[in-house]
Amino acid sequence: MMSSETGKKIREGWRIVLLFVIVAIIMSYNYLVFTTNNSIEYVDPKSDLVEIPLAGQTIEQHFFANEPVRSVEFVVYRDPESKPVEFKLNATLINYDTDENYGAIQKTVSLKDTATRVRFDFPDTLTVEINEFVVRLTSPDAGPSVYLQATENGYPESLVINREKLDDHRLTFKVQYSNNLMLAYFAFTLVVLTVSLFFLLYPQRVATLKPHQFFIVLALISGIALAFISPSGQEPDVGDHILRSFDVSYGNITPVFRQTYDKKVQMPTNFSEFNDQVLEPGLNKGLARQQKLQNTYFATGESGVQDYRYKAKYSTVTYWPQGLGLYLGRTFGWNAFETIILARLFNLLVYIFLTQLAIKRLPMLKNTLMVIALIPIAVNQASTLSADGVLNGLSLLYVALVIQLATTRKPIRMINLIPSAICLYIVILAKPAYVLLALLYLVIPVKKLNPWLAGILKYVALISAGTVAAAVLFGFSAGWLKLAENKVFYASQLEFIMKNLLSTFKILVHTLDVSGYQYLSWLNMLGWINYSLGILIIAVPLYIVLVGLAEEQPYDWSSWQRTALWGVFSLTIAGIFVGLYAFDVVNSIGASLMLGVQARYFIPVFILPFLAMRRPFVFTRPAGLTARLAGISGLMLTYTLYTLTRLIY
Numbered sequence: 001m002m003s004s005e006t007g008k009k010i011r012e013g014w015r016i017v018l019l020f021v022i023v024a025i026i027m028s029y030n031y032l033v034f035t036t037n038n039s040i041e042y043v044d045p046k047s048d049l050v051e052i053p054l055a056g057q058t059i060e061q062h063f064f065a066n067e068p069v070r071s072v073e074f075v076v077y078r079d080p081e082s083k084p085v086e087f088k089l090n091a092t093l094i095n096y097d098t099d100e101n102y103g104a105i106q107k108t109v110s111l112k113d114t115a116t117r118v119r120f121d122f123p124d125t126l127t128v129e130i131n132e133f134v135v136r137l138t139s140p141d142a143g144p145s146v147y148l149q150a151t152e153n154g155y156p157e158s159l160v161i162n163r164e165k166l167d168d169h170r171l172t173f174k175v176q177y178s179n180n181l182m183l184a185y186f187a188f189t190l191v192v193l194t195v196s197l198f199f200l201l202y203p204q205r206v207a208t209l210k211p212h213q214f215f216i217v218l219a220l221i222s223g224i225a226l227a228f229i230s231p232s233g234q235e236p237d238v239g240d241h242i243l244r245s246f247d248v249s250y251g252n253i254t255p256v257f258r259q260t261y262d263k264k265v266q267m268p269t270n271f272s273e274f275n276d277q278v279l280e281p282g283l284n285k286g287l288a289r290q291q292k293l294q295n296t297y298f299a300t301g302e303s304g305v306q307d308y309r310y311k312a313k314y315s316t317v318t319y320w321p322q323g324l325g326l327y328l329g330r331t332f333g334w335n336a337f338e339t340i341i342l343a344r345l346f347n348l349l350v351y352i353f354l355t356q357l358a359i360k361r362l363p364m365l366k367n368t369l370m371v372i373a374l375i376p377i378a379v380n381q382a383s384t385l386s387a388d389g390v391l392n393g394l395s396l397l398y399v400a401l402v403i404q405l406a407t408t409r410k411p412i413r414m415i416n417l418i419p420s421a422i423c424l425y426i427v428i429l430a431k432p433a434y435v436l437l438a439l440l441y442l443v444i445p446v447k448k449l450n451p452w453l454a455g456i457l458k459y460v461a462l463i464s465a466g467t468v469a470a471a472v473l474f475g476f477s478a479g480w481l482k483l484a485e486n487k488v489f490y491a492s493q494l495e496f497i498m499k500n501l502l503s504t505f506k507i508l509v510h511t512l513d514v515s516g517y518q519y520l521s522w523l524n525m526l527g528w529i530n531y532s533l534g535i536l537i538i539a540v541p542l543y544i545v546l547v548g549l550a551e552e553q554p555y556d557w558s559s560w561q562r563t564a565l566w567g568v569f570s571l572t573i574a575g576i577f578v579g580l581y582a583f584d585v586v587n588s589i590g591a592s593l594m595l596g597v598q599a600r601y602f603i604p605v606f607i608l609p610f611l612a613m614r615r616p617f618v619f620t621r622p623a624g625l626t627a628r629l630a631g632i633s634g635l636m637l638t639y640t641l642y643t644l645t646r647l648i649y
Helices: 004-029 183-201 211-229 238-249 286-294 317-332 336-361 366-373 376-382 388-407 414-430 432-443 451-477 493-498 501-522 536-550 559-583 599-605 607-612 625-648
Strands: 039-042 048-053 059-064 069-078 085-095 101-111 115-121 132-138 146-152 159-161 164-166 169-171 173-177 264-268 305-309
Touching: 004 183, 059 169, 059 173, 069 085, 069 101, 069 132, 085 115, 101 115, 159 169, 183 211, 183 625, 211 336, 211 366, 211 376, 211 625, 238 264, 238 317, 286 336, 317 336, 317 388, 317 414, 336 366, 336 376, 336 388, 366 376, 366 388, 366 536, 366 607, 366 625, 376 388, 376 599, 376 625, 388 414, 388 432, 388 599, 388 607, 414 432, 432 559, 432 599, 493 501, 493 559, 501 536, 501 559, 501 599, 536 607, 536 625, 559 599, 559 607
Parallel strands: none
Antiparallel strands: 039 173, 048 146, 059 132, 059 159, 069 115, 069 146, 069 173, 085 101, 085 132, 146 169, 159 164, 264 305
């Protein structure tokens, strides 16, 4: 009879086999995602088709190749009333800029039917750094009844026949790209998938790990993968971020708030070679983009630095990590790809350090904060050249520190407030709309404060409230602030807001009503809000809500504290909307909608409603819950890696 110990080992062995089988099935099913085995067919069904005779003509078609070209395929036609014909067709692949020849092929075409496909396979152009080609077609013996087809619709590519350019025509043809397996991206995704499934299927094996430790593991491996997979230049507002990062990398780290009175920042003299254009999904230009960066080196030395006119103000602190990475990359003589990856990894490490501190310090809802910090957009921001990674980490740490002070049983002294105050100071410098997060201090009961500190804060609060009230009253009496809508011309959006407060509030409500779903969907769109994560648009918000509502809330907030939490959440969101409305150039003065809002701005406040809510039900906490939640978050990040690879490469 089999012993219980032997049976346990057999069951354990089968579960390990099951893990490997699941991983193998998923990776095999998505194998083609990690190859550039794709093609584009240049056919416009909405356009009229015209006939282009082959006989005695030299036909040249300019086209943009998204990846190294493997083959070009045409459909050749003959007049249905003519007899079958056989002829030779020559095709040459040429560099559009230099006229360099990449291959010339001749094929014998037998047109027994009225149409046939002719494919020309060229040598692999993987080492070619361009993406603009010309294919040239000639036929020495094609009869007058043989022709190709072209569409006419005003295309950017040009069709040239016997050196005569036809700007509004384009041949109908198909381009097949090289089949290159991206082993590094495949390996990154394999690791994230394996770790996530292990957490999900074997929670008892990692039962000793805490939420912040699960976060470290998943944020690190998925963040490294995102740093490599997402091509540089796809971060929102990357033009500003890369300039500020380079400015910091040249030692301009002080003052903490750099106002650039000289209206200049510093960057490499060959910075123009760094092309941060947005890659549209589905065009598969990622590999060419990465290869270009690998062959670009940022200029170094005193002569390699130039001043760039720049009018904006910014906080240098949130750019210190990536600035250090850019500095080290140039110092070591690394290429642009390696340098940017190093800067991204430094940014990621700081985000992980700050956020794991926040999860550790938060006295409740640790799983909820772990899940929020692992949503794809948060990890992606931390893995790119952006200030948002450090900003989100500091904001979450600030919230955790204040909640920790609000729930502690010990008296609170001045020194206890300093860490949260430093975080808040840097956050406000980086994104002034977050100034309303300062109201979170209201959740700290006054009775817990040291009497001397409570007295000081009481007078500060009274003076601040009095100053604000006086300013508001004076603003109304002087005509600066008005509630009624005023139908006059305004020099600036800010002036419009100050003299139309009630109208601005209506615009805010109208914007949420009209665009609320769009903002929610943007929470799961990466890049410049152009890489949609598909089903995660629904799954991620729903997952956060389910985890946040199901996790136990052991602390009994007072009505005042709940009001403060809800108030900070609502006012911060409103402040972000109004701030963008006032200062973002996409909004015309007095516009009826507030444009420019992105869901990534709200990551620091997602935890607040779950802190404030009462729990009508008590859910049983199953063993290994944290590990399973981490596993689900990891699977969402795995899906993100698949999706980005599919859309970009």
